[in-house]
Amino acid sequence: MSLPARVRIVEVGPRDGLQNEPRTVPVQIRAELVRRLADAGLAAVEAGSFVSPRWVPQMADTEAVLAALPPRPGVRYPVLVPNEKGLERALAAGAREIAVFAAASETFSRRNINCTVDESLARFAPVVARARAAGLAVRGYVSCVLGCPYEGAVAPEAVVRVAAALHAMGCYEISLGDTIGVGTPGRARALVKAVAREVPVGQLAVHFHDTYGQALANIYAVLELGVSVVDSAVGGLGGCPYAPGAAGNVATEDVLYLLHGLGIETGVDLDAVVDTAWWIAAALERAPASRVAHALRRRRG
Amino acid sequence: MSLPARVRIVEVGPRDGLQNEPRTVPVQIRAELVRRLADAGLAAVEAGSFVSPRWVPQMADTEAVLAALPPRPGVRYPVLVPNEKGLERALAAGAREIAVFAAASETFSRRNINCTVDESLARFAPVVARARAAGLAVRGYVSCVLGCPYEGAVAPEAVVRVAAALHAMGCYEISLGDTIGVGTPGRARALVKAVAREVPVGQLAVHFHDTYGQALANIYAVLELGVSVVDSAVGGLGGCPYAPGAAGNVATEDVLYLLHGLGIETGVDLDAVVDTAWWIAAALERAPASRVAHALRRRRG
Numbered sequence: 001m002s003l004p005a006r007v008r009i010v011e012v013g014p015r016d017g018l019q020n021e022p023r024t025v026p027v028q029i030r031a032e033l034v035r036r037l038a039d040a041g042l043a044a045v046e047a048g049s050f051v052s053p054r055w056v057p058q059m060a061d062t063e064a065v066l067a068a069l070p071p072r073p074g075v076r077y078p079v080l081v082p083n084e085k086g087l088e089r090a091l092a093a094g095a096r097e098i099a100v101f102a103a104a105s106e107t108f109s110r111r112n113i114n115c116t117v118d119e120s121l122a123r124f125a126p127v128v129a130r131a132r133a134a135g136l137a138v139r140g141y142v143s144c145v146l147g148c149p150y151e152g153a154v155a156p157e158a159v160v161r162v163a164a165a166l167h168a169m170g171c172y173e174i175s176l177g178d179t180i181g182v183g184t185p186g187r188a189r190a191l192v193k194a195v196a197r198e199v200p201v202g203q204l205a206v207h208f209h210d211t212y213g214q215a216l217a218n219i220y221a222v223l224e225l226g227v228s229v230v231d232s233a234v235g236g237l238g239g240c241p242y243a244p245g246a247a248g249n250v251a252t253e254d255v256l257y258l259l260h261g262l263g264i265e266t267g268v269d270l271d272a273v274v275d276t277a278w279w280i281a282a283a284l285e286r287a288p289a290s291r292v293a294h295a296l297r298r299r300r301g
Numbered sequence: 302m303s304l305p306a307r308v309r310i311v312e313v314g315p316r317d318g319l320q321n322e323p324r325t326v327p328v329q330i331r332a333e334l335v336r337r338l339a340d341a342g343l344a345a346v347e348a349g350s351f352v353s354p355r356w357v358p359q360m361a362d363t364e365a366v367l368a369a370l371p372p373r374p375g376v377r378y379p380v381l382v383p384n385e386k387g388l389e390r391a392l393a394a395g396a397r398e399i400a401v402f403a404a405a406s407e408t409f410s411r412r413n414i415n416c417t418v419d420e421s422l423a424r425f426a427p428v429v430a431r432a433r434a435a436g437l438a439v440r441g442y443v444s445c446v447l448g449c450p451y452e453g454a455v456a457p458e459a460v461v462r463v464a465a466a467l468h469a470m471g472c473y474e475i476s477l478g479d480t481i482g483v484g485t486p487g488r489a490r491a492l493v494k495a496v497a498r499e500v501p502v503g504q505l506a507v508h509f510h511d512t513y514g515q516a517l518a519n520i521y522a523v524l525e526l527g528v529s530v531v532d533s534a535v536g537g538l539g540g541c542p543y544a545p546g547a548a549g550n551v552a553t554e555d556v557l558y559l560l561h562g563l564g565i566e567t568g569v570d571l572d573a574v575v576d577t578a579w580w581i582a583a584a585l586e587r588a589p590a591s592r593v594a595h596a597l598r599r600r601r602g
Contacts, residue, residue: 186563213591217520217521220521
C-alpha cells in the first residue's frame with residue numbers, strides 16, 4: 001500500500017465537461033480553454049469529440065478547435081470518436097490521439113449508443129485498428145463501471161470483460177468511468193483489483209463523477225492500489241451539483257489539492273487551474289462546481 | 302488496515318453548523334432540528350452552546366432548546382461550555398453532557414478565546430472536574446489540528462499535547478477538528494497516528510470541514526486506522542461552499558453515503574437526514590451544501 005510518486009491527470013473538461021453543460025460555448029472559447037489548461041501544465045487535454053452535432057451540439061466543429069491549437073511538444077489533445085465516420089473526421093483534422101467508449105451495462109449501451117455491448121466492441125475493433133495503423137494512440141473508456149442509471153449495481157465481471165476487450169484491441173490505456181458517481185471506496189478498490197487481473201494497473205485510469213461527493217475518497221482509495229492516471233474536469237464541468245439534474249466530473253483543482261497534499265507530483269499549476277475554472281465558469285454564466293476553486297479565491301481575497 | 306464495523310456519528314449541525322450561519326433561526330426551529338436528527342437515528346446531537354449571546358447570537362437561549370427536547374433513552378444532547386459560567390447555565394438547564402474546546406494553535410487560541418493554549422487548559426480543568434463530579438460526561442474538542450488561519454501548518458506535537466491534556470482531565474472522547482479544512486489524507490493519518498500514541502484511538506473522533514472538498518477522503522483514510530467516531534453536520538451546515546467566505550462542516554448525509562457504501566453500520570436513516578437537510582436549508586433560505594442531498598432528491602424525482 002504505497003502511493004504513486006507521480007500522477008498523470010487527463011483533463012476532460014473541454015469534452016466530457018462541456019458536452020454535459022446546458023449552455024453551448026463558441027469554438028473560440030473551447031480552444032482557449034484547452035490552451036489555458038495546457039498552459040497550466042496539463043499534458044493531456046481532451047479537446048472535443050467527433051460525434052454528430054445533431055446529438056451533441058456542444059461538440060460541433062471540433063475540427064475548428066483542433067485547428068486553433070498550436071502543436072505543443074509533450075501535450076496530447078485526444079478527441080472522442082464513436083465510429084468509422086468519426087475517425088475519418090479526426091484523421092482529416094490532424095488528431096494524434098483518439099478515444100473510444102463502451103459501457104459495462106447493456107441497458108446503458110442500448111440507450112446511449114443504440115447497440116449491445118458486444119456490437120459496440122465489434123464496431124470499435126476496426127476503428128482502433130485503422131487509427132493505430134495511421135499512427136494514432138487510442139484510449140478506451142468504459143462507462144457505468146460502478147452503477148448504471150437503468151440497471152443499478154454493475155458487476156465487476158462485466159467491467160473486466162469490456163476493459164479486457166478494449167485492451168486487447170490495442171487501447172494503450174483504459175479509463176474506468178463511474179458515470180453516475182454512485183461508487184464508494186470499497187467498491188472502487190474491488191473493481192480496480194478485478195480489472196487489474198486482466199489489464200496491467202499501469203494501463204488503467206479512473207474517471208469519477210462527484211455526484212455523491214465520493215470522488216476524492218475513491219481516488220485516494222485506488223491510488224493505494226497503484227493507479228496513477230486520473231481523469232478530471234476543470235471547475236467540475238459537466239454539471240453544477242447545486243442545479244437540479246446535473247452532476248459533473250470531479251474537479252481538476254480538487255484532485256490537484258488532494259494529490260499535492262499527499263506529496264504526489266502532477267506537474268500542474270493549481271493556481272492556474274483555479275483561474276481557468278473561474279474563467280470558463282464565467283463563460284457559462286455560473287460559479288465553478290468545486291470546493292477548491294471557491295476556497296482558494298477566498299484565501300487570495 | 303481494516304475498517305470499523307460500526308461508526309458513531311456525532312451530529313454537530315445544530316451547534317457548530319448553525320453558529321456559523323449568517324442567518325439566526327428561532328429556538329423552535331433549533332429544537333425541531335435536534336428532534337428530527339434524533340428521529341433519524343443520530344444518537345448524539347449537539348444541541349447548542351452556553352457562550353455569551355453577545356459573541357454568538359445564533360446560540361442564544363440554548364436553555365430553551367434543551368427544555369423543548371423530550372428525554373430519549375440512548376440519545377445524548379451535548380452542549381458546548383466555554384467556562385464555569387457556561388457550566389452553571391448547562392447544569393441549570395439539565396444538560397447531561399458538555400463539550401469543552403481548546404486550540405492546537407497559539408494564535409488561534411488568542412484570537413478566538415483571548416488566552417493562551419495553556420491558559421485555556423487551566424481554565425477548563427476545574428470546569429471538567431466539576432461537570433464530572435455532577436455526573437456529566439465531557440467531550441473535548443481540539444481545533445486547528447491540521448492548519449491555522451494565522452499560523453499555517455500546525456505540528457502534530459502541538460495537537461498531541463492539547464489532546465493528551467484534555468484526555469488527562471477526564472474528557473471521555475477527544476474530537477480532532479480541521480477547522481479550516483486544509484488537511485489531506487496523508488497528514489490526517491499522520492496526525493491520528495501521533496495522537497493515538499497518547500490517547501487510545503477508540504477515544505478519538507475526527508471533525509472535518511469540507512472547505513477544500515477533502516473531508517470524505519480524510520475520513521476514509523483515518524477509518525483505516527481504526528477511528529470510529531465522526532463529527533458531521535446535516536446539510537453541511539456552517540456555510541455554503543458556493544457563497545464567499547463560508548465553508549461548512551462535512552455533511553452528515555455525505556458521510557453516511559460513504560459509510561453505508563463501505564458496509565459500515567451507523568444506525569442512521571440516510572433518507573431522513575436528507576429530508577432534514579432540505580428542511581433546515583429552507584429555514585435558512587438556501588439549498589443544502591452537500592452533494593448527496595441534491596443527488597438523492599434528484600433520484601427521487
